[in-house]
Amino acid sequence: MLGNSQSGSHLPGYTSNALRLFLEGLEQVRESQVLDVGSICGDNITFFARRIKRLYICDMFFHLSRDSRGILPPNQIWKHLDYPPHSFDGILLWNLIDYLNDSQVGRIAALCHDMLKPEGMVLASLAGKSMSGTVPCYFAIKDRFRLEINPKPEIGLSLHIRSNREVLELLSLFTPEKSYLYQNGIREYLLRNN
Numbered sequence: 001m002l003g004n005s006q007s008g009s010h011l012p013g014y015t016s017n018a019l020r021l022f023l024e025g026l027e028q029v030r031e032s033q034v035l036d037v038g039s040i041c042g043d044n045i046t047f048f049a050r051r052i053k054r055l056y057i058c059d060m061f062f063h064l065s066r067d068s069r070g071i072l073p074p075n076q077i078w079k080h081l082d083y084p085p086h087s088f089d090g091i092l093l094w095n096l097i098d099y100l101n102d103s104q105v106g107r108i109a110a111l112c113h114d115m116l117k118p119e120g121m122v123l124a125s126l127a128g129k130s131m132s133g134t135v136p137c138y139f140a141i142k143d144r145f146r147l148e149i150n151p152k153p154e155i156g157l158s159l160h161i162r163s164n165r166e167v168l169e170l171l172s173l174f175t176p177e178k179s180y181l182y183q184n185g186i187r188e189y190l191l192r193n194n
Contacts, residue, residue, distance in 0.1 A: 011149040018188035020145045022123045038094030039138035047141040086117045093124040099157040105170045113173040116193040128185035
């Protein structure tokens, strides 16, 4: 959910190498199932509907926004990720980690670890250090693994930028497979379930 707060426009798009590898891994799995915990996006639904067996969507940004405004009872945000163990072959964390404190990141990592099948993959995108002061945005998948980043400032969440080491420590339940840093400041991590 990243965007440029100075101009109000979105960040430059980029071609996602991690998304390509994520999908290649899913194509090796018969009847693969994916959980997308980013903002609901029609482009992403269409993209995955043509490539995998089933896509589940849980807009955690919507729930985080409600939680931050006191609309949800305390600690109820995680009930939205109450899926059975080993349900998914892949989970997409479109910069969700950027809007969670360390304790919440630990909680989402543990939930993802439980929900993923053995050898399942997590694709996590995060802000780089050059991106402080950004507003929330959503990622839209276009042709050839091109990602467009569009502002969604009404979510109103605070951004937490972490070093690569901090990110990998918080996600230590998973084995890092690949990581990428793009010119626009976005970092992507492809992680595998142990």
